Each structure stands twice: as C-alpha cells, then as structure tokens.
Amino acid sequence: ECLDWLDTQEPDSVLYVAFGSIAKLSQEEFEELALGLEASKVPFLLTVRPPQFVDEGDTTVLVKNSDFYKNLVERTKGRGLVVSWAPQREVLAHRAVAGFVSHCGWNSVLESVSSGVPIICWP
Secondary structure, eight states: OOOHHHTTTTTTEEEEEEEETTTOHEEEEEHHHHHHHHTTTEEEEEEEOOOOOOOTTTTTTOOTSSSSHHHHHTTTTTTTEEEEEHHHHHHSSSSSSSEEEEOOOHHHHHHHHHHHHEEEEEE
C-alpha cells in the first residue's frame, strides 16, 4: 500500500516518519507531531506501530476509529498516509522520499545512510 502511494508522489517530496518498535511517544507528543505534519503541507508517510487499540498509559495509542485519527486521515487525504507498518528499506530507497524522522536506532540509521536520505532525529 505505501509503496504504491509513494509511486504517486513527486520525487524528493515525502517525509517518512517511523520510530521503530522500541521508541514510544506519549499521546500528546504523537498528536503534536501529527498536527505538525498536517500544518507543514509536506507529503508524509507516517508509520504508527501496534499496539494501536489499547490504552498503554504514556505509550502512543492510535485507535483507528478515534475522532483524532479519522480527522487526521481526512484532512491529509492524498498528501499524507498513515500505516501500521512499512517496508523501511524499500521506502527509504524510493525516489519520492526526501527525509526521514526517526528515533535513530542503529538499523534505521544504516538504512537511511545507505539510501542517502537525510535524518531528523527524534530525541
């Protein structure tokens, strides 16, 4: 799904956002990040890994039937794509990807560097 979507985007135009399976954001951090992506008017691919359907305290939880999720998807339709998983190496190697927001785990750094994609590190 995400590679097909990337095929429809202009070269060097998409910001890829993924934090792997270890890094966790609070709900507030996640919502601010998502609102920032929306406000930027930049095409984006946002990967939100499970768990997505349970309350985990300060762990990011994105319930697909929540108003926040539905509104985000609707407001960014065509310009943004939210997925639960993406083939990271293939995404980073795609001609449409211009940058990568990451937790900067070792594999993510190596994959980004090998694809020549600049990284924005999430602390």
